[in-house]
Amino acid sequence: MIINFNSINFINSILNINELSHDYGNEFAVIGYTNVGKSTIINLLFNKKISRTSKIPGCTYRINIFKNNQEIRFLDFPGYGYNKFRKKIIFNSFDFFQKYVLIRNSLKGIIFIIDIRFLLKKIDLILLKLLINKKKSILIILNKSDKLSNVLIKKKIYTIKKILINLKLQYKFHIKIKILTFSSLKKNNLQNIKKNINFLINN
Template structure:
């Protein structure tokens, strides 16, 4: 597993992004979907700030993972209560990140397994496909579903994502951590 990881910096605009170097893995998804929780689970330590209050992560946070890669915790979108000025700022910094970073090796697109694709998720997916950014879908909070609900969720996610990889993740049990690491390793080997 990971032997060392550290918080690097938090950037509220593109001017504060660190210089590019190691391959980057970005965590994207709606507010409260579990991005920071997943990142902490992968690293085996609580480096990213998590909260039951949506909209907690408001800037782009960079974490160094050994001397191999950078994890990037992006602020969540689709938080209805966010003022317009905040959602515009969000859009700008996230767009800048996704457009500019040449070392972006993989985007983990997180969907709440109870909700599947929401409108904003589909917009993000189209955007990633248009700009040819590689991504994988992580369905979170799977501990909240029984088997029947999980089957229904899988079917719903597949409607907009017929053949790509779906990884089922639980921040409670750690289910999926191994699979997500396998995918990350595959995409980040230089």
């Protein structure tokens, strides 16, 4: 199966895990700390302004669902850092995501977006441990690579690979983890991101 990314459209947004629809087909979860550039990457991936971007961290507090007629779904989870709405709503995206990973059979992989300048925060590591423990395939996108020199980019990739090797050894699981750098300005590796998402569906 080859995904037609241009045919993917927004269909719904939810607040509660019980609102999730049928559990079949192929599903991907898009996660990342607040303000890592998830919405921008989604818009580039689907070649349309489908996900709202904001200069204010934490504005998105719902899980947005995107889908096409191939039964390919992408779930965009709220950034799990600072959220300006957190005091107004009963919602915890981090807990929601943990429950989601445990119950969702159609989940084919996680698109984990990280700001390459800061790499892994404590909560990122907790999520990575959960995903590795549950044997979930992960595509890590090191975003905003245009902010660093090539030398620093190589150092950051080396650092995260060391962390991932240690985590995989700790849990003694062989799972697919792919790392790609990305810049929304240069749009480098956009085709490779699509290629790797297709790979997760077909393997």
